[in-house]
Amino acid sequence: MNRIVSKLKENKKILSLYFTAGYPNLADTLPTLKQMEAADVDLVEIGLPFSDPLADGPTIQNSSTQALNNGMTTQKLFEQLAGVREHINMPLIIMGYFNPVLQYGVDAFCAQCAQIGIDGLILPDLPLEEYQEHYQPIFEKYGLANIFLITPQTSDARIRQIDAASNAFIYMVSTASVTGSKSGFGPEQTTYFKRVSDMGLKNPLIVGFGIKDQETFDTATEYTQGAIIGSACIKHLTENGPQGIDTFVKSVRP
Amino acid sequence: MNRNTAEVDALAADYLGFIFWEPSKRAFQGKMPVLAPNTKKIGVFVDASIKEVLQKTTEFDLDGVQLHGSESPEYCASLRQELTQPKKVESDVRLSAVSADRQAVEAPVIIKAFAVGSTFDFSILKAFEAHTDYFLFDTKGKLPGGNGAAFDWTLLQDYPSTTPFFLSGGIGPENLTNIQEFLASPAAAHCHALDLNSKFETAPGLKDTQALEAFITIIRTPNMQTYHADENGYYGEFGGAYIPEMLYPNVAELKAKYLEIMAEPSFQEEFQQLLKDYVGRPSPLYFAKRLSERYNTKIYLKREDLNHTGAHKVNNTIGQILMAKRLGKKRIIAETGAGQHGVATATVCALMGMECIVYMGEIDIARQAPNVARMKMLGATVVPALSGSRTLKDATNEAIRDWINNPIDTHYIIGSVVGPHPYPDMVARFQAVISEEIEWQLLEKEGRKNPDYVIACVGGGSNAAGAFYQYLDRPEVGIIAVEAAGKGVDSGESAATSALGKVGIIHGSKTLLMQTPDGQITEPYSISAGLDYPGVGPMHAHLFQSGRGEFISITDADAMKAGLELCELEGIIPAIESSHAFAVLEKKQFKPDDVVVINLSGRGDKDLNTYIDYFKL
Ligand SMILES: Cc1ncc(COP(=O)(O)O)c(C=O)c1O
Numbered sequence: 001m002n003r004i005v006s007k008l009k010e011n012k013k014i015l016s017l018y019f020t021a022g023y024p025n026l027a028d029t030l031p032t033l034k035q036m037e038a039a040d041v042d043l044v045e046i047g048l049p050f051s052d053p054l055a056d057g058p059t060i061q062n063s064s065t066q067a068l069n070n071g072m073t074t075q076k077l078f079e080q081l082a083g084v085r086e087h088i089n090m091p092l093i094i095m096g097y098f099n100p101v102l103q104y105g106v107d108a109f110c111a112q113c114a115q116i117g118i119d120g121l122i123l124p125d126l127p128l129e130e131y132q133e134h135y136q137p138i139f140e141k142y143g144l145a146n147i148f149l150i151t152p153q154t155s156d157a158r159i160r161q162i163d164a165a166s167n168a169f170i171y172m173v174s175t176a177s178v179t180g181s182k183s184g185f186g187p188e189q190t191t192y193f194k195r196v197s198d199m200g201l202k203n204p205l206i207v208g209f210g211i212k213d214q215e216t217f218d219t220a221t222e223y224t225q226g227a228i229i230g231s232a233c234i235k236h237l238t239e240n241g242p243q244g245i246d247t248f249v250k251s252v253r254p
Numbered sequence: 255m256n257r258n259t260a261e262v263d264a265l266a267a268d269y270l271g272f273i274f275w276e277p278s279k280r281a282f283q284g285k286m287p288v289l290a291p292n293t294k295k296i297g298v299f300v301d302a303s304i305k306e307v308l309q310k311t312t313e314f315d316l317d318g319v320q321l322h323g324s325e326s327p328e329y330c331a332s333l334r335q336e337l338t339q340p341k342k343v344e345s346d347v348r349l350s351a352v353s354a355d356r357q358a359v360e361a362p363v364i365i366k367a368f369a370v371g372s373t374f375d376f377s378i379l380k381a382f383e384a385h386t387d388y389f390l391f392d393t394k395g396k397l398p399g400g401n402g403a404a405f406d407w408t409l410l411q412d413y414p415s416t417t418p419f420f421l422s423g424g425i426g427p428e429n430l431t432n433i434q435e436f437l438a439s440p441a442a443a444h445c446h447a448l449d450l451n452s453k454f455e456t457a458p459g460l461k462d463t464q465a466l467e468a469f470i471t472i473i474r475t476p477n478m479q480t481y482h483a484d485e486n487g488y489y490g491e492f493g494g495a496y497i498p499e500m501l502y503p504n505v506a507e508l509k510a511k512y513l514e515i516m517a518e519p520s521f522q523e524e525f526q527q528l529l530k531d532y533v534g535r536p537s538p539l540y541f542a543k544r545l546s547e548r549y550n551t552k553i554y555l556k557r558e559d560l561n562h563t564g565a566h567k568v569n570n571t572i573g574q575i576l577m578a579k580r581l582g583k584k585r586i587i588a589e590t591g592a593g594q595h596g597v598a599t600a601t602v603c604a605l606m607g608m609e610c611i612v613y614m615g616e617i618d619i620a621r622q623a624p625n626v627a628r629m630k631m632l633g634a635t636v637v638p639a640l641s642g643s644r645t646l647k648d649a650t651n652e653a654i655r656d657w658i659n660n661p662i663d664t665h666y667i668i669g670s671v672v673g674p675h676p677y678p679d680m681v682a683r684f685q686a687v688i689s690e691e692i693e694w695q696l697l698e699k700e701g702r703k704n705p706d707y708v709i710a711c712v713g714g715g716s717n718a719a720g721a722f723y724q725y726l727d728r729p730e731v732g733i734i735a736v737e738a739a740g741k742g743v744d745s746g747e748s749a750a751t752s753a754l755g756k757v758g759i760i761h762g763s764k765t766l767l768m769q770t771p772d773g774q775i776t777e778p779y780s781i782s783a784g785l786d787y788p789g790v791g792p793m794h795a796h797l798f799q800s801g802r803g804e805f806i807s808i809t810d811a812d813a814m815k816a817g818l819e820l821c822e823l824e825g826i827i828p829a830i831e832s833s834h835a836f837a838v839l840e841k842k843q844f845k846p847d848d849v850v851v852i853n854l855s856g857r858g859d860k861d862l863n864t865y866i867d868y869f870k871l
Contacts, residue, residue: 050774052761065641074772099769100773150499173499
């Protein structure tokens with residue numbers, strides 16, 4: 001079974017971290033993953049940096065620019081991850097924009113991911129329709145989960161469509177915003193989390209965007225199975241590097 | 255169909271159908287317009303009494319009737335007999351006279367329609383053959399026709415009859431290739447006509463004449479393809495909408511409504527009126543006598559430089575602000591490079607009293623101070639884009655991020671034929687006014703609608719899309735797109751996207767773009783800020799890849815020289831973007847009697863500082 005799916009079967013609130021590969025230093029990718037595994041993180045999204053990350057706020061943008069300046073490339077990332085399954089058991093997801101994947105070749109990219117032991121992909125600018133029309137068979141051939149986003153503006157009908165097309169979890173974007181730009185959750189978020197949770201979807205929900213501390217983590221996971229921390233994790237890496245991720249994780253989920 | 259019958263008739267279809275079945279959304283109402291002499295008017299009936307059919311045939315002088323219900327062979331036989339009988343004198347003498355006259359020529363034809371499901375029993379046709387002129391095969395659905403889906407045309411391989419038939423049901427741009435394949439196959443041996451309906455509607459009864467024209471042209475020209483967008487915004491392999499889910503509701507709303515809104519008479523009226531009284535259209539088509547003598551060919555300039563705000567950009571911003579109003583949006587965002595599109599957007603926002611936020615790269619803000627000041631005077635807020643390379647592509651990223659953050663009340667006015675579908679097609683349609691005018695202006699001056707060549711510069715490609723629009727599917731018109739080579743295509747400082755780009759995704763569109771082998775988008779360079787974009791609209795990527803368009807790249811130096819030449823020969827200071835188009839005259843030899851239209855996309859006022867520095871004036 002796909003590692004993401006088995007992890008989600010555990011009866012716990014999932015804590016997932018996002019970090020940009022090759023940040024703050026090119027060689028930090030694997031040490032960061034090891035620190036996360038040691039800190040009992042449930043799920044990791046490894047960011048493949050892109051020059052024009054449309055859905056990201058300044059924190060993640062800057063980390064991407066820095067990683068690219070450090071020399072990070074798709075090929076480099078695959079090299080860094082080549083032996084990752086000797087050390088890491090957590091489910092791993094690569095999150096990036098579609099153009100670098102397209103240039104690498106979608107089939108070749110998925111083949112590499114499968115070989116390394118990557119479990120799924122999040123490509124925010126590869127929409128459902130294009131995925132289903134052109135790429136779904138490739139993802140399936142390599143056993144990769146494709147994870148779609150929904151937002152507070154996504155209609156119920158489309159949420160159901162996305163649920164039907166998903167095979168791991170649904171990434172619930174907490175607010176209408178790019179990453180890292182909102183502080184705290186209000187009643188609209190709680191209502192939205194509950195509304196979607198009440199739809200009885202076949203896939204678990206994991207909330208992302210705007211999770212940064214214990215309070216936001218608890219609010220986000222009251223009605224859902226987990227939460228993803230991105231910008232706050234990048235801020236930690238900016239200040240400390242891979243060191244001390246366990247302290248960061250404990251501050252969110254004691 | 256009834257709401258734009260005359261426009262549809264102008265496309266020279268062989269038959270036009272008028273539905274006389276009241277429950278239909280498309281039921282015919284009102285007066286029959288005068289149609290082209292060769293168009294046959296067909297009345298569509300569903301289980302109507304013979305009396306009613308005869309009455310409508312006479313009243314509207316129909317050339318045929320299409321029976322779409324469960325009419326029997328006996329019904330067809332009696333109707334046939336009645337239709338061929340000379341009419342009794344009726345109360346309306348004039349009408350009956352007309353119809354009596356018609357009897358002498360040709361009796362109205364009978365077309366019997368059948369609904370085809372996953373199978374069809376062709377043996378039932380036999381009993382009808384003697385009493386009908388044509389059969390029509392439509393998709394079985396809830397309604398007696400107009401359901402919008404296609405049936406499996408390969409069933410017609412078993413067609414046992416020699417009665418010619420009409421093929422109907424769900425035929426539209428998206429199954430164009432299937433239809434072409436079908437028409438080329440033996441199953442189509444007796445296919446007499448294609449019946450086009452709901453797939454070309456922007457609303458029930460309102461036909462999208464542009465899409466119809468494109469389709470009809472292609473179907474009539476075997477092996478020809480269209481250079482317009484299909485319904486998902488694809489031009490060949492380019493286009494589409496590669497957007498994060500956060501943008502989906504906004505883009506989906508626009509996609510669902512833009513054609514319908516643009517076809518509304520009230521929209522067209524307001525758009526045309528503003529183009530005329532506010533923008534100052536039509537822009538002149540000027541015969542450039544001295545330039546023509548210099549290059550020994552006939553050169554016309556399409557004077558978009560004379561528009562209000564000094565460029566073609568305003569055609570699009572007027573269209574989009576009216577669109578935004580009809581979508582109920584309150585807040586407008588835009589990106590700008592040189593500031594031309596920002597100024598054109600700030601202008602229409604002032605005109606409509608709407609809030610306007612323009613994103614502009616920090617570096618461009620420093621380079622284009624006068625346009626920043628103009629936007630501020632017009633009441634816009636100019637927000638510096640601080641990310642990435644801090645130029646146009648980053649300003650576009652910031653505008654998209656703003657739209658993600660403000661999904662409800664905001665409309666994003668994109669400045670060129672770029673971005674996710676429907677933007678490239680929508681912007682092209684607003685800019686199409688350029689070639690619509692060229693057509694009639696050239697007819698007045700040269701006695702023909704088509705020039706031999708149309709030349710335009712391409713940044714994102716909006717002025718070129720507008721200048722090419724009417725000519726895209728007319729292969730006899732040469733299309734020349736001019737890109738900025740900067741310091742030379744291979745200098746590393748260039749914006750010649752077709753030469754240097756590879757297929758990829760930029761700003762929500764699959765197109766050609768300049769990028770590293772790793773798929774990171776690179777920074778272009780051109781002396782003209784308006785051509786300084788690492789991508790190109792998907793229409794142009796397709797024109798390039800298919801060979802329909804000729805792509806020429808022009809260096810800074812050649813463009814500047816051509817700009818100066820236009821000043822000296824014609825007394826016109828062009829925008830440096832437009833100067834690139836003029837430099838083609840040195841590169842390509844035209845024949846003395848060729849009619850060459852150059853789109854003069856903008857005036858040079860904004861570039862005065864660059865000209866001063868470059869020529870040490
Ligand atoms: C005068 C003029 N021409 C051309 C362009 C290039 O844009 P497009 O290729 O969309 O026409 C610009 C853009 O700023 C412009 O100002």
